[in-house]
Amino acid sequence: ENAAKKYRDYLDPVLKQTEHAYCIEEHIAPMLSDTKNPQGIFCVCRMPKRRADGLPVSAESDTRPCRHVLVMENIQDPSNMGNVLRTAEALGVRHLALVGTCCDVYAPKVLRGSMGAVFRLGIRRFETAEDCLKVLHAENITSLAAVPDSAATPITTIPFETGSWAVWIGNEGNGLTNEAIEHCHDRVTIPMRGRAESFNASTAAAIVLWEMERNGAGGTSHG
Known part of the structure; x- marks a missing residue:
């Protein structure tokens, strides 16, 4: 009441x-509720419909072609997943692919962290990197493996304003699988100046999403 x-x-x-x-x-x-201090409102929601083939369509019935896609492989921390979904929606990347043993996007922590973004994004699961790459290549989307390697191409130099791109983010502790890295078109890295060896998965995803969308190209494609 x-x-x-x-x-x-x-x-x-x-x-x-x-x-x-x-x-x-x-x-x-x-x-x-699974929280100590619930807000007092509870909803039972229908899960968004997913396409049987090809890339996912957003819950807003956006059937226009994908411009950019974020791929997450074996992301297991619900908090990381929720943060990534929220950031993706905020920056205009509506299409996400989950590969391997990613956590459940409808888990309570993911739902809270995503602030409802999970219901408005196009999300599709793939059992293996190979399965996902086949779909991306069929859609003429260039796949980039994000790795903590200074020898890789700086992500700041990728021309995201042209063509369609998919950037792959790997597991919190182990990064991307060799299968994903080997079959992506190129490897990219986030330039680092400090002594840390890598970024947290959700932080890396946020930087990648910003680079993909900062010139407004992706936002224009999706409206």
Whole structure:
């Protein structure tokens, strides 16, 4: 009841779309939540539809061709996944591919971290890097493997404003698999000046996403 009053302006359009709505007692809320201090609003949502083949279509029914794609391989930390999804949506990259043993994008921590982005992005899972690369190559998308190697091509020099690109981000501890690195068109790296050997996976993804979209090319493609 308190949440219904506090978030009335937010809830009004939601209640108009829902099939059923219930007002629960305050002591029931903690039983439904995995957090100690729930906000008091709970929704059961239908998972977005996915295409059977090709790259994923966003939940907003955007059927236009992909401009850029972020590929995440074996990302297992739900917090990292949520941060990446939120950043991707904020910067205009609507298409993501999850390869290997990535964590569940509908896990509670991912949902909270993504701030709802998981429902608005086009996301498709692939069991192997080979499966994903076949689809990307069929769509004429150039794949780049992000690696912590100063000998790799600086990502700041990639002409993201032309063509379509997919940048691969690897596991938090082990990076990308050899299979992914070997079959991508090129290796790229984020220039580093300090003594750290690498970036956190979600931080690396954020930098990559910014580089992909900072000239507005991807945003123009997706509207």
